[in-house]
Amino acid sequence: MAAIYQAVYRRASSLMCRFHSTYVRKMRYLNDLKEDDSLCRQAQTSGTFYLFHNLSPFLQEVGKQYLVPQVSAAEIKRILEKFKEAEQWIEKSVLIGCSDEHVPHFALDLGALEKSVIESELKGSFTDLRKALFVVDQKDSPLLASAQSLLRWHDSHQYCSKTGQPTQKNVAGSKRVCHASGIIYYPQMSPVVITLVSDGSRCLLARQPSFPQGMYSALSGFCDMGENVEETVRREVAEEVGLEVESFQYSASQHWPFPSSCLMIACHALVREQQTEISMNSLELEEARWFDLEEIMKGLKRKPGSSKQEDGSLLPWFPPQQAIAHQLIWEWVKQQTSQLA
Ligand SMILES: NC(=O)c1ccc[n+]([C@@H]2O[C@H](COP(=O)([O-])OP(=O)(O)OC[C@H]3O[C@@H](n4cnc5c(N)ncnc54)[C@H](O)[C@@H]3O)[C@@H](O)[C@H]2O)c1
Ligand SMILES: [Mg+2]
Structure with a gap:
């Protein structure tokens, strides 16, 4: 039947x-x-x-x-x-x-x-x-x-977190079921906000200690339970660099598999021109600073291997095309150059 x-x-x-x-x-x-x-x-x-x-x-x-x-x-x-x-x-x-x-x-x-x-x-x-x-x-x-x-x-x-019994996947793998408790588990991801902060003429990029040498990226942070995207943007910027976001704009999103299944929500944020002094949280970041358009343009042309100078110091370079941070930086450049035109 x-x-x-x-x-x-x-x-x-x-x-x-x-x-x-x-x-x-x-x-x-x-x-x-x-x-x-x-x-x-x-x-x-x-x-x-x-x-x-x-x-x-x-x-x-x-x-x-x-x-x-x-x-x-x-x-x-x-x-x-x-x-x-x-x-x-x-x-x-x-x-x-x-x-x-x-x-x-x-x-x-x-x-x-x-x-x-x-x-x-x-x-x-x-x-x-x-x-x-x-x-x-x-x-x-x-x-x-x-x-x-x-x-x-x-x-x-593989196991139910309530009963400790093995869970079974459906054939497609879109869920797992614990037959002892009837609980259905669905694949999960963690929402993460990634924000390119600008003061109107410069943008703020930072280094986490785990980043490859010389690489700078936009600020990122996991959403806390109950937060909306705007609240995460405001909190992360305040926590990591001590600045207050005045306005923000959603740009795009991307699935990111590191450390495991993040939904990266990319935004541009503006802080007041008069309040741009960075107070960095050194537990999370090892450096955070403002970059002007010229520095950004030069950094975008550099590749990881090409950023080392003769004295051993490293010139800044930015995440590759596959990372949504790259797109945010390019959007900022386009917006700056259209303002100059
Ligand atoms: N694709 C990109 O362009 C891009 C750029 C930057 C960062 N990222 C990703 O964003 C992620 C988050 O950024 P971050 O490290 O700055 O976050 P963060 O500033 O929130 O700090 C990370 C810390 O948050 C805590 N945390 C809270 N919820 C967590 C969860 N669900 N999973 C793991 N840790 C959690 C942990 O203590 C962790 O050490 C990173 O894992 C990184 O891979 C992607
Ligand atoms: Mg962070």
Whole structure:
């Protein structure tokens, strides 16, 4: 009966979908896969897989490029048969998207299997995400970041925090259930605000002790429970550099996988021209200072390796394109240069 119902449902939704755009149809299909375990299990047999090993994505180096291969289900099966555990491993995969033609994409972490065997079979290597995000084509970075975040979430939510019993994932990996308590766990992210403070003609960038040498970025901070974005912006700027935000404007957002699954909410904030003296919180930051337009333009042209001077000191450089801080700095430059024009 259930099978007949599902077939009728699929036929009805495919008829309805004819009137929808490619995007709408794709989103509806992904949602169906999340809701319907048997549909998703079937999709695993025709999908493609992005492989990870202990949360490091699999890349192939071709010439000077790093590619993120999509491995077919048949290829995965062939490799897994070497370990005699094929079926069990496919079950661990999580749905991360699909093509316009509805070929589903999954991410699969083969962390417990011998890394070198998989690497030599597929001619590539598992690469730390902190490197991978910055060497692959820019269109692939968000996919690797969100896939790793979802895999990490599953890895750290194997047990119910109330009963201590194992939790079970649905086939798509969009939730986990504790059958003892009935609690459903959904993947979580932490909202973080990243703010580029300006006094009208300069912008404020800072260094955390953990940053690579010479790199400066916009101020960032996790949202506290109950706060809205505006309150976080005002609090973080006050806490970290002792300034009061007068006005702020939302710019864009980005998923960021470090330290684990952040939703970065990027904003521009203005402080009063008369109140620009920085009082830095040295528990969080090792340096915070104002930069004028010329310094910013020079810093944007520098790469990490090119910032060292002959006397060993480092000239400032800023986060790469993949980080939303980069976009904030460019928006500020555009706004400043349009004012000058
Ligand atoms: N993509 C980008 O351009 C970009 C730029 C800057 C920072 N970031 C990210 O923003 C994140 C937050 O920035 P921050 O370190 O300045 O935050 P922060 O100023 O709030 O300070 C971090 C501290 O906040 C506490 N904290 C509160 N809630 C937390 C949570 N949910 N998870 C972890 N720690 C929590 C911890 O004590 C931690 O040491 C960083 O992890 C960093 O990766 C991204
Ligand atoms: Mg901070």
